[in-house]
Amino acid sequence: SSSSSSSFVFWLRHFFCGRAVVLFATKCSPDLEAMLRARLCVALRCVLAHAPVLMTRISSSRFSALPCEYGGCQPMPLRLLRQSFQLALCTRSFASVAELAHQVLSMPALSPTMNQGNVTNWKKKEGDEVAVGDVLCEIETDKATLDFESLEEGFLAKILVPAGSKDIQVGKPIAILVERAEDITKFAGSNLTGESHKVTPEKAEILSKSQESLVLHLAHTRIGPSVRRLLAESGLDISSFTGTGPGGIVTKGDILAALTSGTRPEKATSMGKTEKSNRNAAVPSSPALQKSLPSGTLLSFSELVYEDMPTSHIRKVIAKRLSESKNGIPHIYLSTDALLDETLILRKELKEKHGVNVSVNDFVIRAVAFALKAIPEANGYWDEKAGDIVLSTSVDISIAVATDKGLMTPILHNADQKSLSTISSEVKVLIEKARQGRLAPHEFLGGSFSISNLGMFDVDRFCAIINPPQACILAIGRGEQAVIWEEDMNGQGRPRCATKIALTLSADHRVFNGDLGGQFLDTLSRNFSNPKSILL
Numbered sequence: 001s002s003s004s005s006s007s008f009v010f011w012l013r014h015f016f017c018g019r020a021v022v023l024f025a026t027k028c029s030p031d032l033e034a035m036l037r038a039r040l041c042v043a044l045r046c047v048l049a050h051a052p053v054l055m056t057r058i059s060s061s062r063f064s065a066l067p068c069e070y071g072g073c074q075p076m077p078l079r080l081l082r083q084s085f086q087l088a089l090c091t092r093s094f095a096s097v098a099e100l101a102h103q104v105l106s107m108p109a110l111s112p113t114m115n116q117g118n119v120t121n122w123k124k125k126e127g128d129e130v131a132v133g134d135v136l137c138e139i140e141t142d143k144a145t146l147d148f149e150s151l152e153e154g155f156l157a158k159i160l161v162p163a164g165s166k167d168i169q170v171g172k173p174i175a176i177l178v179e180r181a182e183d184i185t186k187f188a189g190s191n192l193t194g195e196s197h198k199v200t201p202e203k204a205e206i207l208s209k210s211q212e213s214l215v216l217h218l219a220h221t222r223i224g225p226s227v228r229r230l231l232a233e234s235g236l237d238i239s240s241f242t243g244t245g246p247g248g249i250v251t252k253g254d255i256l257a258a259l260t261s262g263t264r265p266e267k268a269t270s271m272g273k274t275e276k277s278n279r280n281a282a283v284p285s286s287p288a289l290q291k292s293l294p295s296g297t298l299l300s301f302s303e304l305v306y307e308d309m310p311t312s313h314i315r316k317v318i319a320k321r322l323s324e325s326k327n328g329i330p331h332i333y334l335s336t337d338a339l340l341d342e343t344l345i346l347r348k349e350l351k352e353k354h355g356v357n358v359s360v361n362d363f364v365i366r367a368v369a370f371a372l373k374a375i376p377e378a379n380g381y382w383d384e385k386a387g388d389i390v391l392s393t394s395v396d397i398s399i400a401v402a403t404d405k406g407l408m409t410p411i412l413h414n415a416d417q418k419s420l421s422t423i424s425s426e427v428k429v430l431i432e433k434a435r436q437g438r439l440a441p442h443e444f445l446g447g448s449f450s451i452s453n454l455g456m457f458d459v460d461r462f463c464a465i466i467n468p469p470q471a472c473i474l475a476i477g478r479g480e481q482a483v484i485w486e487e488d489m490n491g492q493g494r495p496r497c498a499t500k501i502a503l504t505l506s507a508d509h510r511v512f513n514g515d516l517g518g519q520f521l522d523t524l525s526r527n528f529s530n531p532k533s534i535l536l
Contacts, residue, residue, distance in 0.1 A: 102183065103152060105136070105175040107161075107168045110148070111441050114141045118166045118313050119174065123147075124156050127184055130177060137163070137174075142317035143408070143444045145437035154179050157187040166313065223250055230255040315406040325468050329382075330509040333463050334517040338528040340479050340499045346531045350420075361399075361453050362424045364476060367527035369395050369415035370534045371520055372449060378520045379448050381471045382510045389511050398447035398467060399427060401434040408434040409467055411447045420535060455479060461502035471511040474524075477502035501528075 107117055118140040124130060135147040136156070158176040161168055168174065176187055223238070227250060231238055236258065243250035343363050350356040372379040372395045380391040395416040398409040410430035415423065433439050450473035452464045457478065464475040479501045487493040503524065507517055527534050 102157065102179070102187070103154070103177045104173045105150075105177055107170050107172050107174050108139070108148060109170045110139060110141050110146045111143055111445060113143075113317070113445075114170060116167050116169050116313070117141050119161050119163055119168060120145060122159060122163050126156055126159055128156050129181075130154055130156055140313055140437070142314060143441075144314075144434075144439040146441070150177070152177060155181050155184055157184045224252070226252050227255060230259075234259055312405045318406045321468065322465050325466050329466050329468065331463075331466065332507050332509040332512060332514070332517065333504060334507070334514070334521055335461065335502065335504045336521045336525060337500045338503055338525040339484075340501050340528055343528050343531045344499060346535075356421055358420055358424045360455065360479070361451075362420055362427065363528075363531060364451060364453060365397055365399070365412065365415055365423050365427065366420055366534050367524055367531070368449065368451060368474060369397060370527055371524040373416045374523050375516070375520050377516055378472070378512070380511055381448070381469050382508055392448035394448070396447045396449070398444075398450040398470070399430065400450060400452040400464075400473075401431050403435045403437070405437065408439065408444065409447065409450060410434045410439055410443050411445075450474070451476065455501065461504055463504050464506050466506055466508060471508040473506050475504040475506065477504075 109115075110117070119137055120140050121138045123135045123137055130136065130150045131153050132150060134150050136150050137148050138145055139148050154177045156175060157178040159174070160176065161172075161174040178184060178187070230236075230252065234255070236255065238250055241250045241254050241258070242248065244254055245251040340360070343360065347358060347360065347363065350358060376391060379395060380389050382388075383390045394414055396411050396413045397415045398411050401408045401410060410433065412418075412423065412426060412430065418426070430439070430443065433443070447467070447470055450464075450467045450470055452473060453476040454462060455476055455478045459477050460480070461477040462475050464473045466473050479499045481497055482500050483495050484498045484500075485493050486496050503521060505512075505517055505521060512520075
């Protein structure tokens with residue numbers, strides 16, 4: 001009937017648009033993908049309801065130009081439409097459990113800088129009852145390993161991401177929670193992430209080809225006017241490019257790079273095929289190569305035998321942030337030597353007469369806190385959005401701690417308001433929690449100043465990299481004996497042996513100039529020379 005035909009046309013048009021958007025969202029944003037799949041499920045059920053009668057009515061004239069929400073109204077070949085419909089038939093089980101009362105738990109963002117995480121351990125098993133506040137699993141973020149607590153009550157019906165899974169994007173489904181215990185078995189063979197457990201090789205091939213074709217079609221049709229003009233002037237074929245933009249989109253830079261190099265890119269039959277073939281060609285057959293070469297022959301870099309070492313998620317984030325800091329922040333380095341004799345004498349006196357056992361690092365934190373309090377201009381950072389300096393209202397000092405997973409920086413809040421013994425006890429707790437990966441977000445996010453102390457090693461002095469968004473970090477070397485010239489009140493002098501430590505300040509030159517950095521180091525040195533002044 002005409003009404004049935006129009007309904008079929010409406011829902012099929014809706015499904016194709018939604019499917020194309022979801023496939024594109026898979027490449028760009030897991031959060032967007034999860035939200036769009038729910039709407040796509042409704043369209044899919046309606047398409048399947050009308051499919052047996054009206055599948056033959058699909059024609060090129062009716063569906064040759066379906067609207068694409070990400071690229072305007074772009075022509076879409078009939079072949080892709082039919083592949084998409086076959087893909088819908090393959091994933092019918094996707095909608096079979098969508099009507100049950102359930103909640104899909106996604107990978108949470110446990111810190112502001114977290115965009116992916118690792119599931120280290122599941123505390124609950126499939127079928128367990130879950131109450132509000134129960135710990136479902138442990139998630140390794142870019143800073144620490146945190147507990148993921150449930151905000152709802154019910155039963156854990158399905159674990160979609162097993163323990164040990166790495167690099168799970170924020171927003172990707174990791175588990176399914178149902179309200180009733182009898183619904184648990186209904187999710188045994190289902191997967192709400194859009195993947196079916198019972199997919200034959202033929203259906204898997206259709207799925208792969210359809211996804212690849214749709215993504216390539218969207219990438220090659222969603223190009224700007226400047227790219228079209230360059231392609232027309234140069235005579236290059238867009239199908240020969242593998243775009244570097246979002247979702248594989250060919251950008252103006254890709255065309256200009258090809259024109260500048262003077263080489264025409266190879267035509268790729270599938271997304272990334274050329275890149276994979278080039279990468280595979282560079283992999284040497286190391287055992288056979290070594291046996292065939294005579295003794296003493298030098299190998300080129302590509303022929304060297306090497307082993308890839310797995311890197312934790314935390315180390316990857318640290319490497320990224322330090323690279324951004326070193327390349328994006330104008331570092332200025334200022335160094336000085338501070339006399340440590342009076343501090344060591346006071347430390348010994350506190351231990352022998354008062355039973356207070358504090359470390360040199362505790363004195364360093366106290367001295368830095370009082371120096372920041374005396375010079376509030378040094379306790380600030382550069383606001384990228386405002387393009388101005390922002391002064392911190394509290395003295396929150398981050399302490400660099402080496403752990404098995406990488407360098408962590410737990411924060412001692414309001415350090416200027418705490419006694420030396422309080423600093424000592426709280427720092428010990430923070431260091432232990434950092435090494436166990438148990439820091440809470442408020443214990444490592446933020447901070448206004450960082451300290452990196454390598455005085456326990458044979459390191460005389462070093463320059464540290466700023467920990468953004470902070471503006472400075474103080475690097476402290478080991479204490480060493482040195483002969484200095486000391487003058488008395490009468491202008492007479494004599495040599496004496498003293499203990500010195502090297503202080504190196506790495507600062508953001510947008511916040512610190514040489515004068516401000518010199519004032520801060522001068523005040524800090526006086527605090528070490530007269531440690532009793534910072535005890536009050």
